[in-house]
Every structure is written in structure tokens, then in C-alpha cells.
Amino acid sequence: MGRTKLSDIAKALELSKTTISKVLNGYPDVNALTRKRVLDYIKEVGFEANTQASFLRTKETKTVALILPQISHDFFNSILEGMLKIAQQTEYTFYVACSNESYELETKLISKFLKRNVDAIFLSISRETRNFDHLRAIHEEGKILVLYDKIEKTIDCPKIIIDDRKASFTATEHLIKKGCRKILHFRGGFLPQISIDRYLGYRDALDKYDIPFDKERIFICENANEKDGFFAAKKALESGIDFDGLFTISDLLAIGAIQFFKKNKIQVPEDISVVGFSNWKLSSFTYPTITTVDQPGNLMGEKIFQTFLTEKSLKKQGLDPENREIKLPSKLIIRESS
Amino acid sequence: MGRTKLSDIAKALELSKTTISKVLNGYPDVNALTRKRVLDYIKEVGFEANTQASFLRTKETKTVALILPQISHDFFNSILEGMLKIAQQTEYTFYVACSNESYELETKLISKFLKRNVDAIFLSISRETRNFDHLRAIHEEGKILVLYDKIEKTIDCPKIIIDDRKASFTATEHLIKKGCRKILHFRGGFLPQISIDRYLGYRDALDKYDIPFDKERIFICENANEKDGFFAAKKALESGIDFDGLFTISDLLAIGAIQFFKKNKIQVPEDISVVGFSNWKLSSFTYPTITTVDQPGNLMGEKIFQTFLTEKSLKKQGLDPENREIKLPSKLIIRESS
DNA sequence: TTTTTGATAGAAATCGATTTCGAAAATATT
DNA sequence: AATATTTTCGAAATCGATTTCTATCAAAAA
Incomplete structure (x- = not known):
């Protein structure tokens, strides 16, 4: 029946x-x-x-799509968690997909979701992405785009981010206050905005305390994992430059670096203080436990969805939104590694 | 246009x-x-x-729903990862939701997805669930149900599981071979089948090596997290019973227990060997690193989706499926804690 | 040549909702 | 009492596809 x-x-x-x-x-x-x-x-x-039937006339499907660049990543995971928690109570349902940090997959997924007539797409841009036409296509179809974490400033849409520059400043400042003067920085590639912002925060802190910047202390890690951290530490040691502190853009990098240091009888935090980023669950279980920056993933997930709802209602009323960049506060968590 | x-x-x-x-x-x-x-x-x-328009006549939406009991859980996470990896290449799109181990939310989600006319629902039953009428409702609406990990044997549908009993046997046997004779077991509640199976595997190993079973060595942990592990270890010590080994149903329990042991000068693995379960990423970064059972989450995710596809094609041909229980192999990973 | 068959294409009904427009009834105004 | 207005409701068109059923035409069989 x-x-x-x-x-x-x-x-x-x-x-x-x-x-x-x-x-x-x-x-x-x-x-x-x-x-x-x-x-x-x-x-x-x-x-x-029946949503499918309604759609034919209303053009609304009451579905949204969340595209994550990675799945097995505590931060993105907690974003998903926070978003589901509040969004499950609404009439909306959630498509989830993973770009796997691939530009090609990212464009494919967006095109797929547009064909599905989602009401909105929530995206954190992949590491590879250099071209943004596929984001403009979302607007051309009259759908809502919300960028989060890894954003592109030139696209006109709501953006939810962590105040990375400030967070990095605080993290670096913490090392300085602990007495470090020769601080290494393991940064990410040159594109994602967050990688730049975190680097700038590091520079800000050096500047404030009149510590000369030395670009020899900067190491680029394309994949923010343990392996890259291990090898960056190796390169640092082999380069002969001296150091007493390390600020990395990811806990995994910090872990890899610490593993290398241990192997080479460099003690953490006695010989070098280390600060990571993201507050991965495992950073409180390593030995030593890792000082890190906690990013409010759950909160970010909630904000993304709420932002979509307000954006939608503004659009319906034909109004233009004002402040479209929401910066969420992060928090330094001090542990044994510093 | x-x-x-x-x-x-x-x-x-x-x-x-x-x-x-x-x-x-x-x-x-x-x-x-x-x-x-x-x-x-x-x-x-x-x-x-247009899928929405097609649906009106064909009754197929080309969408499936994955319901996870938890989001921030490495194993469930890797299931999601594995599933997306292969399913993103198909024409299907994925709804994802989280029951948060709540029976009420689980029923609500299922009812929501049925209203959305999904073609299939992939479910791992919540810890609270005792009644299964909502699963039968899925069949009544002619939709496909695939159960995974936490399954219910009385429901007639494809089920994808880990061979928990055997995995637990192997884990416990490993402790025995290391010389342990007085092995604690931190188990889960009485309902989820996996918790029972893991307990039985533990018993199997004791039996095989003629080690007498002592129910005083069994501790129930409702929430498989660090806190419960910590307190179960505390209870074990306070009970006065002696022990030289510990097999837990989760790495987090193992971590909590090890933290308690450390605090009380009980050395791991010298005084007690510990084996966890699930191979959380963090279990290879703790001190000591934790011996554990690796569950093939990615593979499980793939299998779930593939099973749905074959189930669908069988249904279309009006055929009855044969073996509806797929057991995936797990692997013991030996580390410092044992 | 007439009839039958087969191949190909389209008209129209249908799925389950939404929305426009007009009709009928109730009420208010003159 | 006649007319204008407001309330309330439903018939029918519509959204974008699928599917049934019918029509046409050419080739084959009678």
C-alpha cells in the first residue's frame, strides 16, 4: 500500500x-x-x-553536501560530528564525500552534487586546487556555497575559519616565553591560505619579541603526516643550524619530529620544545604529550550549517549579507613537550 | 537557463x-x-x-544512507573512508548520519531516510537498541538493509562482520604464549554481539591452554573509553586478585588501564602485558605502544557497499541470496605493551 | 495486389507534490 | 434588494522524467 x-x-x-x-x-x-x-x-x-516530488515544483531538495578533503583526520572528523549533531535535528539530510585532497575529484563531486540539486555545498578546498571555476558554477546554479577551513578569499561566499594567524602567534609566543630563541617552523605548502596564515603568525611572534627571522629554520612539509615530520627534523639536524624550539602546523608532523629527535638523543622538551597544531586525540597520549592548538571542530561544524541557514533566509528575502567571514577562536593546550 | x-x-x-x-x-x-x-x-x-524526477516513476533514488553509531572513532571512520572511496565512483550518493549510540535517534534516522526513499540503509546497531521493529520497517518498504559490525542475528539481511571471536582468541593466545596465566578481560556490555563474541574468544583461548577461567577477572566497561579503562584497572587492583595480563575490547580501555598502572608503579609489559582492540592510530604512538587487533575498516566499508550492489541485483532478478554473513579477517599487531 | 509482420517513433498518462486561477458561497455595502 | 467584496475551496497546469499504447511506414508473405 x-x-x-x-x-x-x-x-x-x-x-x-x-x-x-x-x-x-x-x-x-x-x-x-x-x-x-x-x-x-x-x-x-x-x-x-515526498521531497522528490516537491522538488519538481519548488526546486528545493532539503539536502546539503559536505565535502571533506580527508576522512581520517581528527579535525575534519570533529567538524562532521558537530555538523551532524545539530543538522540531524532539522529536516535536512546530509550527503558526505571526500575529495582526498584531489582537485579532479573535488570538481567531480561538486558536479555530481549539483546534478543532485543539493541546496548547498560545504567545502574545504583541496590542497591541489588552483582553479576555482567549479566554485563559481555553484553560484551559477543558484546554490549556496559555504567554505570552511581551507578557503579561497576571492570567492564571494560565507567562510568559516579558525583564526590561524593569531593561534600560531600564541603558539610561537608560548615557545618564546619558555625561553626558545631559535625556533624551527615546519609549514605546509604555499597555497592553502591556512598554511600562509600560520607562517605569518609565527613571524608575528618573532617580530614582537625582536627575534631575528632566519629562513633556514623554515621547512616545507607537503603532507602533514608523521613521515614528513620525521624527515623535516632530519633535514634540520643535517643542515647544521641550531635550534631550541619547533612549531609545526600539525600534531602528526610534531610526532614524526619527536620520533626523530628521540632516535638522535635530542630530548623533548629539555633540548627542544615542541608545539603542534590541531589537538589530535593522540597528542595527549604520546610520550611526551604534545603541546598543541585546539581547533574547535565541533563548533565549526555547527557554524557552517547555521551560516547556511541564515544565508538561505537572507537570499529568500533578497537581502545582501554583511560579514561573511567568521573567525572561530582556538586555544593553546600546554602539555609536556614544551 | x-x-x-x-x-x-x-x-x-x-x-x-x-x-x-x-x-x-x-x-x-x-x-x-x-x-x-x-x-x-x-x-x-x-x-x-534528474534523479528526483526519475524517482517518481522508477521509485529509485540512487542514494544510500550510512548510519554510524559514533563519528570520532577510528574504526568507524575507516569504514566511512573505505566506503566513500569506492562508492564515489558510482552514480550513488551517500547520506551519512550518526546515531550516537542512541536507540531513539537510530529509529528517527531510519524513519527519516525511509521518508527520503533511500535505496538502502547501512547500519551498525546502537548500544542501546533492544527492539528491532524499525529494522523490519526497512524491509516492509522494500528497501535493502545491510548490517555491519554490531549486528542482530535474528534479522534476515546481509551482514558484514569481523571474526571477533577468532580475533580475540588470537589476542588472548598471544598473551598466553608470552607467559601470562592470570589474564584480565575488560569486556563490553551484554548486548552487542561483538562484545559477547570477544568474550567467547577469550574463553576459547583459556580453554585451549587449560587455564582455569575465573570470573573475578572479567570487568564490564559500558563505555569503551580511557576513563572506563582507568577505573576498571583500579577496581581490578583493589579487588586484590592477581594478574599478569590484560585483554581489552578497545585500545582506549587499554590506554586508560595503562595510565592507571603507570600511576601505581605497575610496569607494562614487565608486570603486566596488555592487548587492546581496533588498532586506533594513537595506539602506535603511546608509551609503550599497544599490541592490538587490526580491524580492516576500509575493507569493511567496501564490502558493505558491494554487498548492497549484489543484493540489489539479486532482488531485481527475483533470486534469493545464499550466504548472508561475510566475516572479514583481522590481524594481531604486536607492539611494546606485550 | 492485398494482407501480415516488423521496425521505429511519438502521444499521452503517470508519478506526487505545488501553485495559479477561477468559481461558489458567505458577508458587507449601497 | 441589488451589488460588491471577502472567504474558502478545487480544477487543472506544471515540474522532468518513464512507460504504455498506438500509429506509421516499409518489407515480407499471401
């Missing part, structure tokens, strides 16, 4: 589909008594309109 | 919508030349049928 339909309700109440639909969509030309009769009955049988 | 529609193609080629649709759906009554003309044009403009 299948799911209850609009016409079933109409038949049962001896009304037309039109009237039932009007009640559901808040049209004013329905008698108060009739409205009540319909609402009561709907509550009784638990009717909800 | 919007997305290309069937009628646009029809107009451009001076054919009817019918013919275009027939080409797309492989009907035989289309001239080979016409078919080629249509296919060529479709390739040129990159047309794909």
Missing part, C-alpha cells in the same frame, strides 16, 4: 489535494476549522511530503 | 522525449542510427537524468 500521500489525506477528509497542500505550506486561504482538521489528521498519520 | 533536460535534447535533435528516454534506458525499439545520434549528442552536452 505504501506511504501515505497527499491524495490519501484528501480522500480521507473529503477535501482536495490543493487544500491539504495549502495547509502544509501555510497559505492563508484556508478556513481555520478546516486547517485544524487537516493538521490533526496529519499528526495522526504522520504525513510528510 | 538551467540544466539541460530531456525535452531540450528532444527539441535539438527533432525527436520526442520518449525516444531520448528509450535510448537512455536501453529500450530496443530505437533505430541504431537514431540511437547513435542521441548518444553522441548526450555525450556532447553531458546530460544526466
